[in-house]
Amino acid sequence: MMLNNTSWELEFFDAAKNWRKYQFENILKYINSSVLEVGPGTGNNVQYYRDKASEITLLEINKHMSNLLKSKFEGDQKITVQNSDIYSQERKFDTILYMDVLEHIEDDKNEINRALEQLKPGGNIIFFVPAYQFLYSDFDKAIGHVKRYNKRFFFSFNKDEKISITGLKYFDSVGFFMAVLNKLFNKNKKETIGLGVKIWNKLIFLSKIMDVIFLNKFGKSLFCVMKKNS
Numbered sequence: 001m002m003l004n005n006t007s008w009e010l011e012f013f014d015a016a017k018n019w020r021k022y023q024f025e026n027i028l029k030y031i032n033s034s035v036l037e038v039g040p041g042t043g044n045n046v047q048y049y050r051d052k053a054s055e056i057t058l059l060e061i062n063k064h065m066s067n068l069l070k071s072k073f074e075g076d077q078k079i080t081v082q083n084s085d086i087y088s089q090e091r092k093f094d095t096i097l098y099m100d101v102l103e104h105i106e107d108d109k110n111e112i113n114r115a116l117e118q119l120k121p122g123g124n125i126i127f128f129v130p131a132y133q134f135l136y137s138d139f140d141k142a143i144g145h146v147k148r149y150n151k152r153f154f155f156s157f158n159k160d161e162k163i164s165i166t167g168l169k170y171f172d173s174v175g176f177f178m179a180v181l182n183k184l185f186n187k188n189k190k191e192t193i194g195l196g197v198k199i200w201n202k203l204i205f206l207s208k209i210m211d212v213i214f215l216n217k218f219g220k221s222l223f224c225v226m227k228k229n230s
Contacts, residue, residue, distance in 0.1 A: 014044050016197055018204040019172075023099070023128055023223075024048035030124045030167065030225050033094035038086060038115070039101035043069050046079065049097075053078070057093070061085050086111060089118045096125045100221075103129050103145045112157065112226075121230040124166070127154070131170055131222040135179045154224045167225035173210040174203045175220030 028049060035053040037045060040060055050056070056079045060066040066083035073079040082088070096115050105111050115125055130140070130148040140148065151168055158165045170176075178200050211219065 014042055016201040018201045020045065020048060022172075022204050022208060026171070026223060027126050027167075027225070028052055030126055031095045031097075032124075034120075035095045035097065036089070036093040036118070037097040037099070039098065039104070040069065041065060043072055045097070045099055046073075050078070053095070056080070057082060059084060059086065059089075086114050086118065092118050092120045092123075094120050094123045096123070098125070098127045098129075100128050100130075102127055103140075103147060103149070106146050108146070116163065116226070116228060119228045121228055123228050125226045125228075127222075127224040127226075128171075129222050129224075130179075131176070131219055132179075135176075135183055135220075137179075137183045139182060149222050151222065154222075154226070157226060162229050164227045164229055165224065166227045167223060169216035169223055170219035170221070171211065171216065171223045172204070172207045172220040173214055173218060174207040175200055176218055179220050 024045075031049050031052040033054045034057075035049065035055070036057045036059060038059045040046070040058040042065070043058060046056060046058075058069055058073075058079065058081045060069055060081065060083060063083055066081060069081040073081060096119055098115075102108050102111065112125070119125060130145065132150065133148045136145070136148050154165060154168055157163055178196065182196065207219075
């Protein structure tokens with residue numbers, strides 16, 4: 001099951017610009033040359049990595065969102081939009097991005113294995129996913145999250161000698177505490193969520209400090225980079 005990218009939740013998280021900037025501050029060094037972004041939604045992530053890419057393919061399964069993306073990037077020679085999924089791909093890429101997308105996919109392991117097939121040797125797949133299954137809430141369910149993740153899930157792919165985990169850490173300690181509060185009090189009304197996202201986004205500067213202090217031992221999200229060995 002995939003996220004309905006026309007949902008109001010997407011609008012809230014697109015507005016969380018401090019969060020997006022913090023994400024890409026940590027992953028830009030892994031992005032190179034030809035980039036495939038799976039599940040790009042409104043395409044707002046492109047602004048953060050565009051200069052690192054020689055070409056960009058946006059792979060959006062939602063037909064409506066795909067059409068909006070085509071209109072948004074019409075005439076942009078660097079960007080191609082496809083209304084499809086990873087299984088339709090024939091070419092290979094230097095970088096593949098799953099930015100808060102994998103948790104919407106029921107068969108996530110096969111998705112990753114297929115993505116690895118479409119990765120060039122030396123290339124990276126970058127994942128951002130929600131962390132800790134015990135934090136799974138009605139909100140997760142409402143926006144199509146199948147599950148939340150821990151490090152063990154990604155380490156299971158490290159058994160393949162063709163793959164190296166070059167980055168794996170928890171991320172956003174302030175967001176972790178806010179997720180705990182959301183789980184305890186179950187405040188999933190649109191107005192409450194919108195206010196919560198605004199507060200959380202303003203506190204990202206504090207997460208940057210706390211993540212360093214606590215050595216990324218916990219967080220709302222989990223960040224992973226898989227490299228395909230040459």
